[in-house]
Amino acid sequence: MADSSKFQIAIVGAGIAGLGAAIALKNHPAIDVQVYEKALELREIGASIALGPNGMRTLERLGVNNALEDEVAFRNKSRHPMIYRHWQTNEIVSTDSHAGEVEYRHLTSRFYRAHLQEALAKHVDPSRIHLSKAFQSVTSDATTGKLLITFTDGTTATADIILGSDGIHSPVRTFFVPTSGTAWTGWVAFRSVFPYSHVAHIKDVPDEANHFWGPDRTLFVSKLGRDLFTVVGSYQADPGAPDAPWKDSAWDSKGDVNVLRGFYKDWSPLTRQIIDAVPHTNVYPNSAARVLDTWVLGGGRVTLAGDAAHAHGGAFAAGGSLALDDAWAFAASILHVFPENATRKPTDTEILTALRIYEKTRKPHTDRVMSVVHENNKKKLARYSQDSPPESDEQLRARIKNRDDPSWIHEHDVQAAFARAVAEETAGQVGAGGQARL
Ligand SMILES: Cc1cc2nc3c(=O)[nH]c(=O)nc-3n(C[C@H](O)[C@H](O)[C@H](O)COP(=O)(O)OP(=O)(O)OC[C@H]3O[C@@H](n4cnc5c(N)ncnc54)[C@H](O)[C@@H]3O)c2cc1C
Known part of the structure; x- marks a missing residue:
């Protein structure tokens, strides 16, 4: 039950960002956190997700140590976050390495998404998560000074701040910035998760995370x-x-394993054996949105986190960690203006300060991620266009070796960025945010 006498934070969307933010704020005695989720039950789609050292460190900072356990988090024993192999010879052409010192428990890890969501949800009081609540709109109540959220079932909830963590197509984002819809990038993922026993019989099946690259696709x-x-x-x-x-295919819809097999029919025997063992697959047409001008919305009372804030379409397998870092930074910014021992609620100016610190902590970093992703998407389209000549083996190998080094994304230090943002805000260097819509 929401408590309007407390400082009310409404989190819209119970994904990684939303649950992370709820966890980060749950111990504040004067903050009332409520999470509104459109799904009927908390259930992740049947796909995998990777977290880099930044996401793993943030999980630990949030106290979600159960997600760091080997039982649910798979780490490459070589410590390489990713191993790149040739599509026909299987040879290792290149590897990613962690740039800084990374402890074992923070090494890049791969999860079944449901396991990660379960691990996060264990840290949130279920009575704070309201299912079947799909955000529709917000108004401002002049009498109480509160925001009034309306859900698609006609019910309402009040809040002092709204965090829109409602995913890539974010209804919160598009409510405040109607031009921020996503567009299909043309890339379609075929994802499958199944028991290891299906591939255990295959000689040389990789026992680490491997990315095979070919001229026209990857595996x-x-x-x-x-x-x-x-x-x-x-x-x-x-x-x-x-x-x-697949232009009009629904996200997470059933795919055809025979189509998948057809894609890889000329690949190495090892990759074909693996593909032959795949029992089922689902289709995910990828989309992305443009960079937002600001994350300070709703007259300084609404902000965004995770894919809602930076719909980059999952490139670099970075979205999960970015969402966790957003969640932590959002909470840290709120706690900066409203510490646990505060004797009164924050003023509108203090709330605005918190949202600016949050934006300053995260947006420059995620804007950079988005710009690299959009640039890479353009290059990919040019390479696959019918007019471009086929790529030679030499060019393919050069492309693998010259790929972007993603360590600046996966090892980004959100705490240091937060400290810099606080210092800048304190020094009055942060420009005015805010984009009134209410
Ligand atoms: C198949 C797949 C594979 C991916 N692989 C990786 C990977 O390997 N590594 C990685 O880091 N990232 C990966 N990503 C991206 C990553 O999952 C996302 O970046 C991350 O989940 C973002 O978390 P989020 O909380 O912002 O959004 P989500 O996890 O999408 O959560 C949003 C939540 O909001 C809810 N919602 C939506 N609309 C409303 C509404 N109107 N009202 C209330 N609630 C609403 C949704 O039901 C959902 O629960 C992948 C994404 C997918 C889908």
């Missing part, structure tokens, strides 16, 4: 926690083509 394979295995295949279409396959 990701990895063990996950609790003896699961994941395979992610891909198809790149021209997003502008009216007849592009």
Whole structure:
């Protein structure tokens, strides 16, 4: 039950960002956190997710140590976050390495998404999570000074602040910034998670996370926690083509394993054996949105986190960790203006300060991620366009070796960024945020 005498924070969306923020704020005696989730039950889609050292450190900072356990988090024993192999010879062409010192428990890990969500949900009082509550709109109540959220079932809830953590298509974001809808990138992922026993018989099946690269697609394979295995295949279409396959497919819809097998028919015997063992697959047409001008919305009372704030379409397998870092930074910014021993609620100016610190902590970093992703998407489309000549083996190997080094994303230090943002805000260097819509 929401307590309007406390400082009310409404979190819209119980994904990684929303649950992370709820966990980070749950111990404040004068903050009332309520999470509104549109789904009927908390259930993750049947796919895998990777977290880099930044996400793993933030999980630990949030006290979600159960997600760091080997039982659910699979780490490469070589410590390489990713191993890149040739599509026909299987040889290792390159590897990613952690740039800084990374302790074992923070090494890049792969999860079955449901295991990660379960681990997070264990730290949130279930009575604070309201299911079947799909955000529709917000108004401001001049009498109480509160925000009034309306859900699609006609019910309402009050809040002092709203955190929109409602995913890539974010109704909160598009309510405040109607031009911020997503567009299909043309990339389609075919994702499968199944028991490791399906591939255990295959000689040389990789026992680490491996990304095979070919001229026109890639194949990701990895063990996950609790003896699961994941395979992610891909198809790149021209997003502008009216007849592009899977253009209108629903996210997480059932795919055809025979189509997947067809994609890899010329690949190495090892990759084909793995693909032949895949029992089922689901289809995920990828989309992305443009960078937002500001994350300080609703007259300084609403902000965004996770994919809602930076709909980058999952590139670099970074979205989960970015969402966790957002959640931590949002909570840290609120606690900066409203510490646990505060004797009164924060003023509107203090709330605005908190949202600016949050934006300053996160947005420059995620804007950079988004700009690299958009640039890479353009390059990918150019490479796959019908007019471009086929890539030679030499060019493919050079592309693998010259890929972006993602360590600046996966080892980003959110605490240091927060400290810098606080210092800048204190020095009055942060520009005015705010985008009134209420
Ligand atoms: C198949 C797949 C694979 C991915 N692989 C990786 C990976 O390997 N590594 C990685 O880091 N990232 C990966 N990503 C991206 C990563 O999952 C996201 O970046 C991350 O989940 C973002 O978390 P979030 O909390 O912002 O959004 P979500 O996890 O999408 O959560 C949003 C929540 O909001 C709810 N919601 C939506 N609309 C409303 C509404 N109107 N009202 C209330 N609630 C609403 C949704 O039901 C959902 O529960 C992948 C994404 C997918 C889907």
